Amino acid sequence: MKPTIALTLGDPAGVGPEIVARICHDEEVRAACRLLVIGRSMLLSAGALACNLPEPEVDMVEAGQGAEIKPGLPSAASGRQAGAFIEKACELCLNGQAQAMVTAPISKEALQKGGYADTGHTTMLARLTGVKRPVMMLAGSHLKVIPVTVHVAIKDVPGLLTRELIIETAQVAMADIIKFFGIKNPRLAVAALNPHAGEQGLFGDEESRVIEPAVQYLREKGINAQGPFSPDTVFFRASKGEFDFVLCMYHDQGLIPMKLLNFYDGVNVTLGLPLIRTSVDHGTAYDIAGTGKARADSLKSAVMLAAKMAKKAFPD
Ligand SMILES: NC(=O)c1ccc[n+]([C@@H]2O[C@H](COP(=O)([O-])OP(=O)(O)OC[C@H]3O[C@@H](n4cnc5c(N)ncnc54)[C@H](O)[C@@H]3O)[C@@H](O)[C@H]2O)c1
Ligand SMILES: N[C@H](C(=O)O)[C@H](O)COP(=O)(O)O
Structure with missing residues (x-):
């Protein structure tokens, strides 16, 4: 059976309604899954109109309160709606009405103006599902990166990086990667924090103090982790196929x-x-x-990957 994918419209003032409308007309997507759009039908219609597409024929669950939304103008109302769409999609996944959720983009600022304390989908979904350590992975055909610290000020990164955080992030990520992606022994490169991996302590000691012990521990636990490697070359090496994933110390390092x-x-x-x-x-x-x-390419990749993961998790 085709998995049902709960697909949120994202921040209604952004491009979400347009890219969702595009995806609803994509034959490959429709063949891979049943889409269940979460949002407000008026917004989806407006997205289709903006793209010069016919009204999508798709199952829809109405969520959020009606409000005046202007494209390009985020507001408390757009953030509130975006939050409501995520909550509904999460609920449908947890009660078995959907096998996966895919989210169109939101603004963290609008979300917070809309009354949510979360810093994005990742932390919001962790809160809604009671998970302590959600892990973000950005996956592309050339590079797959996993940041250890995410939406935090750069000045706070060194203080937040602990051996435990690195270990937990890698363990959570590897468990799901093995489960969903069928890679038996993923090759995980661990990026250093400082230039040239600290150059033997000349430019910082986070490598010897925190990152190396974490890598050592992961290896002892059977995870194929290597590093810490110089951040300026590890991504090039991974993109050429030497590693499957790069564990990064902060958001922009990997993204x-x-x-x-x-x-x-x-x-x-x-x-x-x-x-x-x-x-x-x-x-x-x-x-x-x-x-x-x-363009809706990234959303299409997200839906196709979610469908693949759902088939793995819920075989016929
Ligand atoms: N998944 C998510 O919810 C998600 C991901 C990243 C950023 N954000 C949020 O989005 C907001 C805006 O972020 P930003 O301006 O830094 O990045 P952005 O990705 O929205 O835009 C960066 C540039 O890329 C272009 N672009 C983005 N998506 C495109 C698409 N589908 N087709 C064609 N061009 C596209 C934009 O026009 C812009 O020029 C922020 O609030 C940020 O937090 C959300
Ligand atoms: N760091 C993500 C990115 O740039 O793609 C992003 O901001 C989305 O975060 P959430 O999935 O937590 O909303």
């Missing part, structure tokens, strides 16, 4: 190379949840919202 190589078809996957969630790798693109210019 810059990943988006540079895979912006249009990259997928954001949340690991460690009791449900399957994938998302686009791009943001709300307010600068082009309402113009019909947004």
